[in-house]
Amino acid sequence: MQELAISLNTKSHKPLYEQIYQHIREEIQNGRIPAGEKLPSSRRMSANLQVSRSTVDLAYEQLLSEGYIESVPYKGYYVCSLEGLCHMEFKEPEKKERRQSREERYRYDFAVSGIDPDGFPYNIWRKISREVLSEEDPQLFQLGEPQGEPGFREALSDYLHYARGVNCTPEQIVVGAGNDYLLLLLHVLMNGSSRIAMENPTYCTAGHCLEAMGCDVISVGMDESGMLVEELEKSGADVAYVMPSHQFPTGIVMPLRRRMKLLSWAAKAEDRYIIEDDYDSEFRYKGKPIPALQGFDTAGRVIYLGTFSKSIAPSIRISYMVLPMGLLEIYRRKGILFSVTVSRVDQKIMEEFLRGGHFERHLNRMRAVYKAKHDLMLGRLRKMEKICRVSGEQAGVHLVVHFVNGMTEQEAVRRAAGSGIRVYGISRYRMEGQKRYEGEAVLLGYSTLRLDELERAADALEQAWSDNKKV
Amino acid sequence: MQELAISLNTKSHKPLYEQIYQHIREEIQNGRIPAGEKLPSSRRMSANLQVSRSTVDLAYEQLLSEGYIESVPYKGYYVCSLEGLCHMEFKEPEKKERRQSREERYRYDFAVSGIDPDGFPYNIWRKISREVLSEEDPQLFQLGEPQGEPGFREALSDYLHYARGVNCTPEQIVVGAGNDYLLLLLHVLMNGSSRIAMENPTYCTAGHCLEAMGCDVISVGMDESGMLVEELEKSGADVAYVMPSHQFPTGIVMPLRRRMKLLSWAAKAEDRYIIEDDYDSEFRYKGKPIPALQGFDTAGRVIYLGTFSKSIAPSIRISYMVLPMGLLEIYRRKGILFSVTVSRVDQKIMEEFLRGGHFERHLNRMRAVYKAKHDLMLGRLRKMEKICRVSGEQAGVHLVVHFVNGMTEQEAVRRAAGSGIRVYGISRYRMEGQKRYEGEAVLLGYSTLRLDELERAADALEQAWSDNKKV
Numbered sequence: 001m002q003e004l005a006i007s008l009n010t011k012s013h014k015p016l017y018e019q020i021y022q023h024i025r026e027e028i029q030n031g032r033i034p035a036g037e038k039l040p041s042s043r044r045m046s047a048n049l050q051v052s053r054s055t056v057d058l059a060y061e062q063l064l065s066e067g068y069i070e071s072v073p074y075k076g077y078y079v080c081s082l083e084g085l086c087h088m089e090f091k092e093p094e095k096k097e098r099r100q101s102r103e104e105r106y107r108y109d110f111a112v113s114g115i116d117p118d119g120f121p122y123n124i125w126r127k128i129s130r131e132v133l134s135e136e137d138p139q140l141f142q143l144g145e146p147q148g149e150p151g152f153r154e155a156l157s158d159y160l161h162y163a164r165g166v167n168c169t170p171e172q173i174v175v176g177a178g179n180d181y182l183l184l185l186l187h188v189l190m191n192g193s194s195r196i197a198m199e200n201p202t203y204c205t206a207g208h209c210l211e212a213m214g215c216d217v218i219s220v221g222m223d224e225s226g227m228l229v230e231e232l233e234k235s236g237a238d239v240a241y242v243m244p245s246h247q248f249p250t251g252i253v254m255p256l257r258r259r260m261k262l263l264s265w266a267a268k269a270e271d272r273y274i275i276e277d278d279y280d281s282e283f284r285y286k287g288k289p290i291p292a293l294q295g296f297d298t299a300g301r302v303i304y305l306g307t308f309s310k311s312i313a314p315s316i317r318i319s320y321m322v323l324p325m326g327l328l329e330i331y332r333r334k335g336i337l338f339s340v341t342v343s344r345v346d347q348k349i350m351e352e353f354l355r356g357g358h359f360e361r362h363l364n365r366m367r368a369v370y371k372a373k374h375d376l377m378l379g380r381l382r383k384m385e386k387i388c389r390v391s392g393e394q395a396g397v398h399l400v401v402h403f404v405n406g407m408t409e410q411e412a413v414r415r416a417a418g419s420g421i422r423v424y425g426i427s428r429y430r431m432e433g434q435k436r437y438e439g440e441a442v443l444l445g446y447s448t449l450r451l452d453e454l455e456r457a458a459d460a461l462e463q464a465w466s467d468n469k470k471v
Numbered sequence: 472m473q474e475l476a477i478s479l480n481t482k483s484h485k486p487l488y489e490q491i492y493q494h495i496r497e498e499i500q501n502g503r504i505p506a507g508e509k510l511p512s513s514r515r516m517s518a519n520l521q522v523s524r525s526t527v528d529l530a531y532e533q534l535l536s537e538g539y540i541e542s543v544p545y546k547g548y549y550v551c552s553l554e555g556l557c558h559m560e561f562k563e564p565e566k567k568e569r570r571q572s573r574e575e576r577y578r579y580d581f582a583v584s585g586i587d588p589d590g591f592p593y594n595i596w597r598k599i600s601r602e603v604l605s606e607e608d609p610q611l612f613q614l615g616e617p618q619g620e621p622g623f624r625e626a627l628s629d630y631l632h633y634a635r636g637v638n639c640t641p642e643q644i645v646v647g648a649g650n651d652y653l654l655l656l657l658h659v660l661m662n663g664s665s666r667i668a669m670e671n672p673t674y675c676t677a678g679h680c681l682e683a684m685g686c687d688v689i690s691v692g693m694d695e696s697g698m699l700v701e702e703l704e705k706s707g708a709d710v711a712y713v714m715p716s717h718q719f720p721t722g723i724v725m726p727l728r729r730r731m732k733l734l735s736w737a738a739k740a741e742d743r744y745i746i747e748d749d750y751d752s753e754f755r756y757k758g759k760p761i762p763a764l765q766g767f768d769t770a771g772r773v774i775y776l777g778t779f780s781k782s783i784a785p786s787i788r789i790s791y792m793v794l795p796m797g798l799l800e801i802y803r804r805k806g807i808l809f810s811v812t813v814s815r816v817d818q819k820i821m822e823e824f825l826r827g828g829h830f831e832r833h834l835n836r837m838r839a840v841y842k843a844k845h846d847l848m849l850g851r852l853r854k855m856e857k858i859c860r861v862s863g864e865q866a867g868v869h870l871v872v873h874f875v876n877g878m879t880e881q882e883a884v885r886r887a888a889g890s891g892i893r894v895y896g897i898s899r900y901r902m903e904g905q906k907r908y909e910g911e912a913v914l915l916g917y918s919t920l921r922l923d924e925l926e927r928a929a930d931a932l933e934q935a936w937s938d939n940k941k942v
Contacts, residue, residue, distance in 0.1 A: 066832050067839040090629045090826050117609040126604045133597045138588040141784035142919070158561045177648045177788075177812035184655045184809070188683050205808065212659050212805040313612035315815035317648075334683040337676065338655070341648035341812050344786035355561050361537050368538035368551075448613070 004040065006049060016051050017058035024059065028068050028079055035081040039069060107420035108457035112249070112398045112445035113314065116369055119447075120313050121353075121362050128352045132345055144344040146336045148175025148320070152351040156320055159354055164281060165291025166304055168322045174331065177317040177341035179277070179305055180209050185338060186275070186303065186321070187213045189330045190239070196275075197237035199227050201429035203248045203277065206241065208431075219431050222247070226254035229261045239273045240266070244293045245281040249429045249443050251392015251400050259293050266301035273327075274302045280310045282363050285371045286394040300324035308350070310397070311363060318342055318350055370397055373446040373454055380458040381444075387465050397447040400426065402439060403465075409440035412465060416442075419464040421457055475511065477520060487522050488529035495530065499539050499550055506552040510540060578891035579928035583720070583869045583916035584785065587840055590918075591784050592824075592833050599823045603816055615815045617807045619646025619791070623822040627791055630825055635752060636762025637775055639793045645802065648788040648812035650748070650776055651680050656809060657746070657774065657792070658684045660801045661710070667746075668708035670698050672900035674719045674748065677712065679902075690902050693718070697725035700732045710744045711737070715764045716752040720900045720914050722863015722871050730764050737772035744798075745773045751781045753834055756842045757865040771795035779821070781868070782834060789813055789821055841868055844917040844925055851929040852915075858936050868918035871897065873910060874936075880911035883936060887913075890935040892928055 006023045008016055027033045040048070042056040049056070060077055063069045069077045132140075147153065153170035160166035176182040183206060187194070198207050200219035207217050220231045220240075227242055240262065244254035254262075266272045276293045294304040304322040312318075323331055353359050377399055381390045387407070392400040401423075403412060409425045416423045426441040446454060477494045479487055498504045511519070513527040520527070531548055534540045540548045603611075618624065624641035631637035647653040654677060658665070669678050671690035678688050691702045691711075698713055711733065715725035725733075737743045747764045765775040775793035783789075794802055824830050848870055852861045858878070863871040872894075874883060880896040887894045897912040917925055 065836050065839075067835040070839075089633065090626060114613045120609070120612040122604060122607055126601065129600060129604070130597065133593060133600065136593055138591070141591040141786045142585045143780075143785035155561060162560065177652075177814075178810045180809040181648075181652065181655075181812050184652075184659070188655075191685075205810075208808045212808050214662075309614075314614035314810075315612050317810075317812055317814045337679045337683050338651040339649045339785075339788075341652050341788060343648075343788045343814065343817060346814060346817075364538040365536050368536075368541075 004045070004048075008049060008051070017055045017062070020045075020049070020051075020056060020059035021062045024063060025066075025068055028063075033079050035079050037079045038075070039077040039079065041076055105420070106417070106422040108449060108453060108460070109422040110398075110424065110444040110446065110457070111422070111448050112424055112443050114445075114448040115310070115313055116366065116447055117450065119366055119369065121358065124353070124358050124362075125349065128349050128356075128358075129345070132348045132352065140344055140348065144340055144347070146338060146340050147171075147331075148173065148340055148342065149344060149347045149351065152347040153320075155351045155354040159359070160292075160304075160306070160322065164278065164306075165295035166322060167295050167297075168304075172322050172324075172328055173320050174323060174335065175318070175320045175340060175342050175347065177319070178309070179206065179279075179307055179319050181341055182305060182319055182321045183209055184213065185335055186327075187215065188338075189323075189327055189335055190273075194239050195235075195237045196239045196241055197227070197232050197235050198241045198431065199243070199247060199250075200431070201249055201426055202241070202431065203243065203279070204429055204431060206277065210241075211431075217431060222250065222252065224252065225258040226252050227258075227262065229258070229265050232262075232265060238269075238271055239275060241275045241277065242293075243277045243279060245278050245290065246392075246396045248279065248396075249392075249398070249400065249424075249426055251396060251398070253290065253395065254293075256290070259296060263293070263297055263299070263301070266297075267299035272301060273324075275305060276302050277305045279305075279307060280396045282311045283367055283370050283397060284395045285367070285374055294322060297324070300326055303327065311359075311366070312353075316346065318346060370447065373397075373449070373451060374399070376451060376454055377444060377446050377458065380462070384462055384465070387462075391441075398443050398445040401442045401444060403441075407465065409442060412442050415464040416461060419460045421460055421464065423461075475516070475519075479520060479522070488526045488533070491516075491520070491522075491527060491530035492533045495534060496537075496539055499534075504550050506550050508550045509546070510548040510550065512547055576891070577888070577893040579920060579924060579931070580893040581869075581895065581915040581917065581928070582893070582919050583895055583914050585916075585919040586781070586784055587837065587918055588921065590837055590840065592829065595824070595829050595833075596820065599820050599827075599829075600816070603819045603823065611815055611819065615811055615818070617809060617811050618642075618802075619644065619811055619813065620815060620818045620822065623818040624791075626822045626825040630830070631763075631775075631777070631793065635749065635777075636766035637793060638766050638768075639775075643793050643795075643799055644791050645794060645806065646789070646791045646811060646813050646818065648790070649780070650677065650750075650778055650790050652812055653776060653790055653792045654680055655684065656806055657798075658686065659809075660794075660798055660806055661744075665710050666706075666708045667710045667712055668698070668703050668706050669712045669902065670714070670718060670721075671902070672720055672897055673712070673902065674714065674750070675900055675902060677748065681712075682902075688902060693721065693723065695723065696729040697723050698729075698733065700729070700736050703733075704736060709740075709742055710746060712746045712748065713764075714748045714750060716749050716761065717863075717867045719750065719867075720863075720869070720871065720895075720897055722867060722869070724761065724866065725764075727761065730767060734764070734768055734770070734772070737768075738770035743772060744795075746776060747773050748776045750776075750778060751867045753782045754838055754841050754868060755866045756838070756845055765793060768795070771797055774798065782830075782837070783824075787817065789817060841918065844868075844920070844922060845870070847922060847925055848915060848917050848929065851933070855933055855936070858933075862912075869914050869916040872913045872915060874912075878936065880913060883913050886935045887932060890931045892931055892935065894932075 006020060008019050042053050042060060045056045046053040064071060067080060070080050071077055153173040156173055157168055157170045195216045196210055197218050197220045199222050211217050218235045218237055220235055221228045226247055232240055244259055266274050278292055294302040307319040378393055387405050388401045388403050390399050390401055409427060413423055413425045424443040426443060477491060479490050513524050516527045517524040535542060538551060541551050542548055624644040627644055628639055628641045666687045667681055668689050668691045670693050682688050689706050689708055691706055692699050697718060703711055715730055737745050749763055765773040778790040849864055858876050859872045859874050861870050861872055880898060884894055884896045895914040897914060
C-alpha cells in the first residue's frame with residue numbers, strides 16, 4: 001500500500017502510538033484502507049514517521065487486539081474485513097437542567113432509610129475487591145449456583161447462627177438481590193396463591209410489592225407486643241409477614257410469649273408460613289438482642305429474610321432468605337430454575353468481609369456511630385417532655401415521637417416542613433384501604449444525618465413544635 | 472485499674488499494637504475488664520510494656536473504632552458496655568470430599584453457555600472499579616432508582632441505538648440482574664395471565680421459568696426463517712418469545728420478511744406482545760447484523776431483552792429490557808415498587824466500560840477470539856463431509872451439526888461421551904410435552920474451550936464419529 005500520511009502532534013498529551021493507532025483505525029473504518037490491504041512493515045512505518053519502531057509496534061498490537069488487522073506469519077499485517085466489527089460512539093450525557101426536587105427543599109431530612117454518609121467501609125471493600133479480582137479465577141466469571149455461592153452461604157449460616165440464633169444449614173439459604181426479589185421468588189414457590197397478613201402500620205414497600213404480584217394483603221392489628229394472633233387467626237391469612245426484632249415503623253420488639261403464640265398459629269395448619277423480616281436487627285443499643293423467631297421454629301414454618309442493606313449499604317443489593325425444609329424441596333424443583341441475581345464477585349467480596357472479621361468490626365463501628373446519634377436525639381426529645389414522648393428507642397435507626405401537647409401528626413409534619421425539616425408521619429405506613437393506625441406519631445430517622453446536622457435539626461424541630469401558634 | 476499483664480511476642484509476625492489490641496479485646500469480651508473501667512493512660516501503658524506510645528495509641532484507636540472503649544475528654548478511655556456488641560467467629564469452611572461431578576468425567580465439554588476462560592477484561596474492570604470506589608461518593612451507597620441509574624441507562628440507549636438499531640429513550644430501559652429476573656418483573660406487569668408461544672426447539676431455561684411463574688407456555692413450529700406466524704396465530708398465544716438475531720439452539724436468523732409478518736401479528740390485537748431475546752447478537756463473523764426487531768416496531772409491541780452475560784460474563788448479572796410505551800406506563804405504577812437488583816457500583820462500572828470505549832474494544836477482541844474458534848471448528852467439521860453438515864454458522868458461539876451418515880443424535884452424543892467429550896443433542900431444547908424437533912442434530916459450543924483444546928477435541932470427535940462400529 002502507499003505510505004500513510006499521518007501528522008503526529010508531539011506536543012499532544014496523547015501518546016504517539018495512540019495517534020498512529022487512531023489514524024489507522026479511522027482510515028479502516030472509513031474504508032479508505034480497504035480490507036485485505038497490507039500495512040507497511042513497522043520498520044518502514046517508523047522510518048517514515050520518524051518515531052521508534054516500538055511505538056509503531058504498540059499501535060499495530062492495539063489494532064490487532066481489536067480485530068482491525070490480522071497478522072499473517074512471515075508476511076505482515078493485513079486489514080481485516082470490517083463486516084460485523086463493532087463501532088460505537090456515545091453521546092455526551094445531557095446536562096439536564098436539574099429541577100429542584102422536593103427533597104432538596106428540606107434542610108434536614110430525617111429519612112428512615114439509607115445509611116450514614118461516612119458509613120460505607122470503602123477501604124476494606126476496595127482492598128477485598130482488588131484481591132478478589134486479582135486472583136484471575138476464570139470460574140468466577142462463569143455462571144454460579146442459583147442459590148448463591150456455597151462458600152458465601154456457609155459464611156452466612158455461621159453468621160446467622162452466631163449473631164441471630166438462626167438454626168440452618170447453608171443448603172437452606174437462598175441469596176438474592178434485595179428483599180423485593182426474594183418475595184417474587186417466594187411467590188413462585190408458594191404457587192402464587194397467598195393471603196398475606198401484615199402488621200398495621202407496616203413496611204408498606206413489601207406490602208405493595210406483594211399486592212402487585214397479585215397477593216391478597218390483609219392488615220392485622222397490633223398491641224404493645226406486636227401482631228394480634230387472635231385477629232390473625234380470624235383473618236383467614238395463610239402467611240404472616242412480621243418484623244419481631246424491631247417492627248417497622250413502631251419499633252416494637254415482640255416478646256417471647258407472643259412469638260410462641262405466633263409459631264403455634266403457624267403450626268396449626270398445612271401451608272401456613274411466617275415471613276420473618278429481620279431487616280435491622282444488627283443495631284441494638286441496650287440489652288441483648290432476642291434471637292430470631294426462626295430459631296424457635298420446630299414446625300418448619302418460618303421463612304427468615306435478611307439483608308445487608310442496613311448494615312452495609314442499600315445499593316449493593318445483597319439479601320438472603322432461609323427456607324424451611326418443606327419450601328426448600330419446592331425450591332429445588334422450581335426456584336432453582338431462576339439464576340442467582342447477585343454477582344459472583346460481590347458474593348466473594350461479602351464472604352471475605354464476613355470471614356475476615358471485617359463485618360464484625362464494621363458493625364461495632366456503625367453501632368457506635370448510630371448509638372451516638374440515637375443518644376443525642378433521645379436526649380433532646382426527652383427534654384421536650386411538654387411536647388412529646390418517645391417510643392421504639394434503643395434499637396434500629398429511627399425513633400417514634402408521640403405528641404402530648406395535643407398537636408396532630410399532620411400538624412407536626414407541616415410545622416417541621418415549614419422550618420425546612422422533613423419528618424415522616426406514621427400514618428403513611430398503613431396499607432391503603434386499611435383502617436387508620438390509631439396512635440398518631442412522627443418518625444425521626446437519624447442514619448443519614450451527621451451529628452452536627454442532628455444537633456441543628458433538633459434545635460429547629462424544638463422551635464417549630466413549641467411555637468406559640470395555635471396547636 | 473490494675474496494670475494489664477500482656478505478654479508481647481516481639482518475634483511474632485503479628486504487629487505489637489495488634490497483640491495489645493487483641494489482648495484487651497479478649498479481656499473485655501470475657502468480662503475480665505468490666506464495663507465502666509478506665510484503661511491505663513497510653514503513657515503509662517507504654518512505659519509498662521516497654522513499647523512506644525504510638526504503638527499503644529494505635530491499639531487504643533482500634534478498640535475505640537470498634538466500640539469496645541470510649542474516649543471521655545480530659546479523662547481517658549473507658550470500657551463500653553458490651554450489651555449488643557457484635558462478636559462472631561466463623562467455622563473453618565469444610566473441605567468437603569469433592570465428588571467427581573459428571574462434568575469432570577469429560578475431557579472436553581462443548582458447552583453452549585459460558586465465556587472464553589481468558590475472556591474477562593480483568594485489567595480494565597479492576598481499574599474502573601478502583602476508580603469508582605475511590606470517588607467516595609456517599610450517594611453511590613444509598614438506594615438507587617428502581618429502573619437503574621440514569622447515566623447507565625443513557626449509555627445503554629446510545630449503545631442499543633448504535634449497535635442494534637434499537638429505537639428507545641433511557642426512560643424505556645429497565646435494568647435487572649439477569650433475564651430470569653426481568654421475566655419475573657414482566658410477569659407482574661402483564662398481570663400474570665399470559666399464554667406465551669416459544670419456538671421449538673428453544674431456550675428452555677426461559678420456558679421453564681415462565682412455566683414456574685404460572686404462564687401457559689406453548690411451542691410453535693419453525694421453518695428455515697424461524698417461528699411460523701400462521702401457527703402462532705392459531706395457538707391463541709398473546710405473547711411470542713423469539714430470538715430473531717440468532718435463534719437458540721438452531722442458529723436461524725429471522726429474515727426481514729418474517730420479522731414484518733411477526734410484527735403485524737402483534738399489532739392485530741390489544742395486549743399482544745413480542746419478547747425479543749437478543750442474547751448473543753454481539754458476535755457475528757460475516758455480513759452485517761440485522762438490526763433488532765424492536766427497531767421496526769411501530770405499534771409498541773416489542774419488549775427487547777439484552778444481557779452482558781455473553782459479551783462480558785454471566786456471573787456479573789447485568790441485563791436490561793426496553794419497554795414499549797404501553798407497558799412503560801404499567802411499569803411506572805407497578806414495576807417501580809420493586810427495587811433495582813443490580814448494585815449501583817456495578818452499574819457505574821458498566822457505564823464507564825461503555826462510555827470509555829472499553830466495551831467496543833472488548834467486543835472486537837472477543838469477536839476475533841471466537842471467530843478463530845468458529846473458523847477452526849467449521850473447517851474441521853466441513854472436512855467431515857461424509858459424516859455431517861453444519862448449520863447456524865457465522866454467528867454466536869456454537870455450531871449445529873447434522874449427521875448425513877445415518878447416525879442418530881443419541882448415538883452421536885453417546886459416542887462422543889465414550890471418548891470423553893460432551894456434546895449436546897438438540898432434542899434437549901424442546902419443552903416437555905411438546906412434539907419432538909424433527910431435525911436430529913448436536914450442538915457444539917466453543918466459547919469455553921481454548922484453541923488447542925478445540926483442536927484435540929475435534930480430532931477425538933472425528934475419530935469417535937467415523938469409527939467403523941455399527942452406526
